[in-house]
Amino acid sequence: MSLSVTSLTLSHFRSHHVARLSCDTRPVALYGANGAGKTNLIEAVSLLSAGRGLRRASAADMVRRPEGLGWKLKATLARGPRHFEVETWSDAGAARQIKIDDKPASQLDLASQVRVLWLIPAMDRLWIEGAEGRRRFLDRAALSLFPDHAQHALTYEKAMRERNRLLKDQVRDAHWYRALEAQMAGSGTALHHNRQATLTALAEAQQGATTAFPAADLALVAIDAELPDTAEDFAQALQDSRLRDVAAGRTLVGPHRCDLQGVYAAKGVPARDCSTGEQKALLLSLILSNARALTAMIGTPPLLLLDEVAAHLDAGRRAALYDEICELGAQAWMTGTGPELFDAFDGRAQLVEVTEADGISAISG
Template sequence: MPALAVTSLILSHFRSHRRTEMAFDARPVAIFGPNGAGKTNVLEAVSFLSPGRGLRRAGADEVARRPEAVGWKLKAELQSLHQHHEVETFAEPGASRTVSIDGKAAAQAALGRIARMLWLVPAMDRLWIEGAEGRRRFLDRMTLSFEPGHAEAVLTYEKAMRERNRLLRDEVRDAGWYAALEAQMAEAGGIILANRRNAVSRVAAAQDGAETAFPAADLTILGPDGGDAPQSAEDLAEAFTFGRSRDMAAGRTLSGPHRADLGAVYAAKGVPAAQASTGEQKALLISLILANARALAEDFGAPPILLLDEVAAHLDAGRRAALYDEICALGAQAFMTGTGLELFEALGPRAQAFEVAEVNGLSTTEERTLT
């Protein structure tokens, strides 16, 4: 059994699932069925076994099954680094999400200490051609996978920035107030910058050291409008101080980690990812997820759990088979969705398969056999 795996999962009043129970033996998991049946909801439930708002970035009330509106609950058993853990997470109507690990209340951050998780969802297929916000979020998810404390630095930075932005909008000119907030932003921002650089370096090394059917991407962290990114807390402090007049005119902070972008070049062709074909862009994303997983396996002691929603889209049969081979070679438990069982035939007995169907407004699951 892999050193990290979900071995059981119970969904109660979660999205389209009134009650669903699934047992896993740590092999990759193929989940198939028609669109709208509730496949992605299973992946989202697994993603809630990690800190944050899950792969859809949903609030606690958004995932509760309608029309019951009685709240929701997830229970899972995790095998992590040769230890067994029972995880529960739930939310009552109108309340925030609660987590318990082995029967004891825990902060969400504690989930990151017993499991690491990476995901790829269809919305990310346009990552390279849309705005910087999505790429920045992708960068921070990558960074968080290596350093669970990264989220705390981001929250500290954003809280201080909101206060600074309020001063800017109110045209407050007291330099002392700005200096105090900018010191907090620079300190937290310096941590963010260092964490991001480390993550990009680790993923780059994992790409360079692997023979893979997927193309490598050269990654660069950029500043606003594609310029140079600040490198240290000192750089940030200076930028905040000298940018006050410009920021006041705009009513917001125009420089800092919150304006960063992630640049990517298809290494073998020297072509920016934004100019690659749709299939190449998807392959580059998969390459980065796999490289991230390889690097995490070294750090954490086990490959992360992978959540790959509609992963077969834009992949031909050969590259699809190559992806499955790489997942199995990595030894990762991967949850993958697709509309038909035939999309996963190349996995054969190396994987479990579950069919998800929608019956009278409820999602049902039944285990099938891959041959």
């Protein structure tokens, strides 16, 4: 059973005053000149899932300028024979709101209905930049498999911010810390277990696949102290670390102090030491493995968003990628500057030209 977007309407979103697109279940290849709004379209698709979308932007940042009136997205999706509608919007200065089939919905509701994975050019430096980006990459994979992951992350971050405020104020009274540390211990342990389960699922998906993309051996390592396996042990570790944390002015133990390490399995070379092309191939391998793991878990492949991916692959790798997408049965949304980048689909994808002039978007395919 497949998941696909069959219609998408944007209003005052990013560069688009109004844009409408109708699709079938095949992959969608968006092409056009730089600045035409292709990435904005797939960012809109990313907002059909939980979270802040592929750019991690605030609701206010997504509004079309200079009007600043707020924005709205509306999409019809098909899962097998069933169709359902998702609306999400933000009025000027207001938080994002969601409806599913015209009923108010939460981010958790959205996460359980629509799973979306993406790879964008900003992620190309994943292996050589800071640990925060790698944790975020792993957390997106975990969220795709475990919809409650986002709520655990929000609970943990909120409690840690409050604890860090106490630490910076040099508060030493244990009474102020206990409730916050209990929240951090429960949500932090759940986060850690979800991450570990995600790594296991990705490893199994890589091992069982015939693919042209290299496998990566992944490990979650502690930057400082090891994270305990149980909430009780984590709460004790937070208590034991208070004096050290007061001196530092921040929390030094927990899942926010972990890093994702990757190794090019066939060569035994750390991902950070691989060539740019090898690093890109490893990222694609992980996105495809995540999609296979999710399909095995829920029976439906996710939506895939691949921004400018074709431009960074040679013709052979492009053909291999398109074959894997079609074999998976996923509706992938891809962008590129010209239709020739998608020739290897050979009729298996919808080619859609995106143009923009005088603030008006034109989408044809």
